[in-house]
Amino acid sequence: MSKSVRNIVIVGGGTAGWITAGVLAADHIVPNDENSVTITLIESSDIPIIGVGEGTWPSMRDTLRNMGIDEGEFLTECDASFKQGSKFVNWLREQQHSYYHPFSLPEKFFQLNLANHWVNISDKINFSNAVTYQGMLCDHDLAPKQITTPQYAFAANYGYHLDAGKFSHFLKQHCVDKLGVKHIVDTISDVKQHANGDIASVVTNGYGDVTGDLFIDCSGLHGLLLDKVYKVPFVSRRDVLGNDSALAVQVPYANQDDIIQSATVATAQKNGWIWDIGLQSRRGVGHVYCSDFCTDTQAEDTLRKYIAPSMGSKAAENANIRKLSINPGHRECFWQNNCVAVGMAAGFIEPLEASAIALVEQSAKFISTQLPENSDLMPIIAKRFNDKFLDRWQQIIDFLKLHYVLTQRTDSDYWQDHKNLDNVSDGLKEKLTLWQTRTPYTFDSTATEELFPSASYQYVYYGMEGQTRIKFNRKLHSEMQQAQAIFKENAGKTQKMLSALNTNRELLNKIKQYGLAKV
Amino acid sequence: MAKFEMVNNVDHSKIKINTKRSAELGDNLWFCLTFPEEFRAVQAHYPIFFQKEEETGQFAPVALFGFQHQENLFLSEQGWDAGYMPIAVARQPFTIGSQIQTVDGQEQSQRVLTLDMENPRVNTEIGQSLFLEFGGNSDYLDQMADMMEALHAGIESNKKFAACLAELDLLEPFTLDVQLNDGSKHQMVGFYTINEQKLAELDDEKTLGLAKSGYLQAIHFTMASQGNVSHLLKRKNSQMGL
Numbered sequence: 121m122s123k124s125v126r127n128i129v130i131v132g133g134g135t136a137g138w139i140t141a142g143v144l145a146a147d148h149i150v151p152n153d154e155n156s157v158t159i160t161l162i163e164s165s166d167i168p169i170i171g172v173g174e175g176t177w178p179s180m181r182d183t184l185r186n187m188g189i190d191e192g193e194f195l196t197e198c199d200a201s202f203k204q205g206s207k208f209v210n211w212l213r214e215q216q217h218s219y220y221h222p223f224s225l226p227e228k229f230f231q232l233n234l235a236n237h238w239v240n241i242s243d244k245i246n247f248s249n250a251v252t253y254q255g256m257l258c259d260h261d262l263a264p265k266q267i268t269t270p271q272y273a274f275a276a277n278y279g280y281h282l283d284a285g286k287f288s289h290f291l292k293q294h295c296v297d298k299l300g301v302k303h304i305v306d307t308i309s310d311v312k313q314h315a316n317g318d319i320a321s322v323v324t325n326g327y328g329d330v331t332g333d334l335f336i337d338c339s340g341l342h343g344l345l346l347d348k349v350y351k352v353p354f355v356s357r358r359d360v361l362g363n364d365s366a367l368a369v370q371v372p373y374a375n376q377d378d379i380i381q382s383a384t385v386a387t388a389q390k391n392g393w394i395w396d397i398g399l400q401s402r403r404g405v406g407h408v409y410c411s412d413f414c415t416d417t418q419a420e421d422t423l424r425k426y427i428a429p430s431m432g433s434k435a436a437e438n439a440n441i442r443k444l445s446i447n448p449g450h451r452e453c454f455w456q457n458n459c460v461a462v463g464m465a466a467g468f469i470e471p472l473e474a475s476a477i478a479l480v481e482q483s484a485k486f487i488s489t490q491l492p493e494n495s496d497l498m499p500i501i502a503k504r505f506n507d508k509f510l511d512r513w514q515q516i517i518d519f520l521k522l523h524y525v526l527t528q529r530t531d532s533d534y535w536q537d538h539k540n541l542d543n544v545s546d547g548l549k550e551k552l553t554l555w556q557t558r559t560p561y562t563f564d565s566t567a568t569e570e571l572f573p574s575a576s577y578q579y580v581y582y583g584m585e586g587q588t589r590i591k592f593n594r595k596l597h598s599e600m601q602q603a604q605a606i607f608k609e610n611a612g613k614t615q616k617m618l619s620a621l622n623t624n625r626e627l628l629n630k631i632k633q634y635g636l637a638k639v
Numbered sequence: 640m641a642k643f644e645m646v647n648n649v650d651h652s653k654i655k656i657n658t659k660r661s662a663e664l665g666d667n668l669w670f671c672l673t674f675p676e677e678f679r680a681v682q683a684h685y686p687i688f689f690q691k692e693e694e695t696g697q698f699a700p701v702a703l704f705g706f707q708h709q710e711n712l713f714l715s716e717q718g719w720d721a722g723y724m725p726i727a728v729a730r731q732p733f734t735i736g737s738q739i740q741t742v743d744g745q746e747q748s749q750r751v752l753t754l755d756m757e758n759p760r761v762n763t764e765i766g767q768s769l770f771l772e773f774g775g776n777s778d779y780l781d782q783m784a785d786m787m788e789a790l791h792a793g794i795e796s797n798k799k800f801a802a803c804l805a806e807l808d809l810l811e812p813f814t815l816d817v818q819l820n821d822g823s824k825h826q827m828v829g830f831y832t833i834n835e836q837k838l839a840e841l842d843d844e845k846t847l848g849l850a851k852s853g854y855l856q857a858i859h860f861t862m863a864s865q866g867n868v869s870h871l872l873k874r875k876n877s878q879m880g881l
Contacts, residue, residue: 267696634695637805639812639831 123495126157129332131308131322131345133163135284136463136480137338138291142187143484145299148491157491160302160330161295162322174397174404175203175384175474176279178223181272183481189294191271192635197290199399200282201380201624202264204254206473209387211523212584214531219248219583220258220383221473223277225575226251227610235559235578236596237603239588247582250607253614258382260618263627271636275617279474281384281397281404304330311349318458318495319345333495336487337461346451346461355467356449357517360543363392363470365416366444367423368406371431380624386472387426388527391534392419394426395471400628403430408446408470413534416443446470450513455502458495460487467513472523475516478571483509515571518548522577525552526584555581559588642756643736648774651754656732656779657766660719664759667714669705671727674793675800675857680723682864684713686871689801689810689831698801698810698831700861703871706817706825712874726793730786732758750791752784803854807845808837817872820881833862 128144130137141161148157184194194200205222212219226234234251241250248255254276257264264278295301310323321329337345346352358364381398392409407423414422420441428436450467454460462483469475486505492498524538525548541549551564560577590596622630644650660666670690673681678700681687685702692699702725704711713721736753739746754761767779776784804810811834815827838858841849849855 268691268693269696630695634697637691637696637698637810638808639810 123333125333125492125494125498126155127332128157128159128334128336129322129330130159130161130336130338132338132340132342132463132465133161133288133292133303134338134340134463135288135291135477136340136465137161137163137336138288138295139183139477139480140336140338140462140484140487141295141301142291142299143183143481144488144491145295145301146187147488149300151300158302159300160304160332162304162306162308162324162327162330164307165305174284174399175281175395175471175477177474177478177481178277178279179478179481180279183485185272187291187294188298190635190638192631194290195280195400195628196632198280198282198286199401200280200287201399201628202382203279203281203384203397203474204258204264204276204382205384207258207383207385208523208580208583209385211386211388211393211527211529213528219246219579220255221576221579221583222248222252222254222258222383223279224252224254225277225573226578227606227613229573229575230562232599232602232606233559233561234603234606235561235582235588236590237600237607238582239559239590241607242582248579249614251610253610253617256614257617257621261379261382261623261625262618262621263624264382264621265627266621267627267630267634267636269636270639275621281399283399283404308344311345313349316457317350319349333458334491334498335459337459337465338463340464343461343465345459346454346456346465350456350459352456353452354447354449355452356447357469357513358448360517360521360545361448361470362410362412362537363408364446364448365411365419366406366408366446366470367416367419367441368404368444369423369427369439369441371403371405371427371439373402374430377625380628382624384474388529389422389426390414390532391422393472394423396426398624406471408472410534413532413537450510453506454483454509455505457502458498460502460505462487466509469513469516469520472520473516475520475571479509479512479516482512482571512571514545514547518545518551519572519576519580521545521548522580523584526581526586551577555586555588557589557591559590640757643734643753644756645736645738646733646752646754646769646780648770648776652770652774653763654754654769655762655764655766656769657760657762659766660714660724662709662711662714665731666719666728667709667711668728669708669710670701670703671725672794672797673700673702673725673727674790674797675700675853675860676789676793676796677726678857678860678864681725682860682867684721684723684867684870685725685864686867687861687864688813688815689804690829691831697798698805699797700800703868706815706827706871706875712871712878726786726790730783730790732760733783733787735787735791750788752787800854800857803849803852804833804858807841807849809834809858811837815868817868817875819872819879820876821879832865833858835862 130141141159145159150156205220207218207220209218238247238250257276264276265274296303304327306324306326308322308324312320314320319335321331323329335345385396387394391414392407394407397404405427407419409419424436446468448469451461454466463480490501492501521544525544527535527538529535560574560581562574564574564577673687681702687700687702689698690701704713713719732755734753736751737748738751740749768777769780771777810831813830813832815830817825
């Protein structure tokens, strides 16, 4: 018999749990209506939050706005700063090479493919600076907006760098106080199932059976439902992306008014890479590496050397370093019966390009907009969800792999191994073949709502000095004048932006004092 | 470069302020700051809008005199052609400075009237004297001191007023499109005005709160002032001979 889907239970309260709760609550909970959807989040107080994801995509702006969050409060409460993209240092060569993958699309992207025209001037200006002003803003540590810019609006597209622990806490308060999410702090000791395999309730120590129609597994590596109840197999992607370990450390600023970087800086190392994320009060730095090629001690040494110049070698020696293990891969499916996994319970991959939180947002949005009205519809929605997110995982893996395959580094087996195309998917191989004679563009998007626009492929491919030999056809000839005008316009905009924008630090201090207006 | 001096009857005994109103003396402003306490007088002559202060992003009300930079449609050969001049303009070239004074052994910051000696209005021949023959304040100086106090208080009340409007979402961005008699169009962006729909939807408690604080009256003055845009337009057309 068909049963309506009214009571939603979220298991786990990290970033994944609270984002999912907030997205669903903002769309579905009707205050003072006894027929309203209910959302209950159960978290165990004794499971620490794994604070890896400290970067978001621009999609987070919409996610927060839809939840009714004040951007100024969020920035201040979560120690957050603006992220305008990623800067990749020494991925192509061992030294003196860097490129940006900025969040802004190339100018007039859907009107004209500038990449076709940039190839002719590639010896004079790098791709990103030719097509957008954003890389230059990042070079000068400038903010993507002004104090007079309304909340969530921008002069240059942006996401955030944030303190994941503070973010979870902030979302929790908002979800409980403003959106009507029920919050239970308790440990789950058992799960009860219906005859058809659906979860009937989770059993807690203090609150007894918590029943529900849909269960969302945000229990992270504990995998309480999808893994432990349904035993959905795990698909390892370690063969493609071998990084399986990370060391994380917090680096304080020397001075209160030190610059805050506008991009996540990812610096390639002999056996992995180091992320460097600037928050308001500190930096978050970490080394991701592959244990096949280096030991934890070697990795720790690399990390301490990286942070030594900014905090002094003595402090770097004594800094408290946390080890995290990464099992790169994802579940074979994510939605089984009346249970769907979001966040690390669904899968995890190295944090290059900060896909973790973005996938949580996408999952939550899917569940919320497609929430089945009754149990009969559940299998159809589940199938669609599984298809979509398996495809997204593949997109992420291909896109991350693209950062590695074009390397010219020869300093280690680690990089040699990444050049081996045997581990590259057919999809990516096809793209790489096509891009030798045509630039990445919208035809590379084969699915709707793609995670990465083809512009992202352009930034990485040309950042890594990927080559395209274009035959200039009649259409391209006719576009040339227009393309020149856009390049010129971008150069003008760049100068204008550089003089008009404050630094991240200056703007964040102002926001702390004055907030950001809604209009 | 401005050169500020604290007004006193020793250094400034011979100083006069030219109170003529003209572009040369700095009156070619297209708007100036205003505040709720003078809205009643301002709304009779000028449109009141809100702008964001560039440095803080905070909303502040302004009285509009023209449609573009340096255009003051109230300025003519005869001076300022309106029955009321906003205090932020009338007080020129005075400003308020602060001075640390020791009172009963305690250091206190006190507001003092200061004068920009480089301002073109400041001279020794034309206009209003600051001091009487034997050093007493002229009526003019007392009047300026009162204005500066009013402006100082007005800036403080603007902060509270703007915070209240922002809190209740009562402001909305507004693009002013004007068309002159010759068909030419001008567009002004960066202004904000009262969101009348949101105002109408406020619950009783909030509306009562606005009424009791006096803000409701200020809001209504702001809304009523918008009719003055057509008066500005009339001035513009006639100045251009249209």
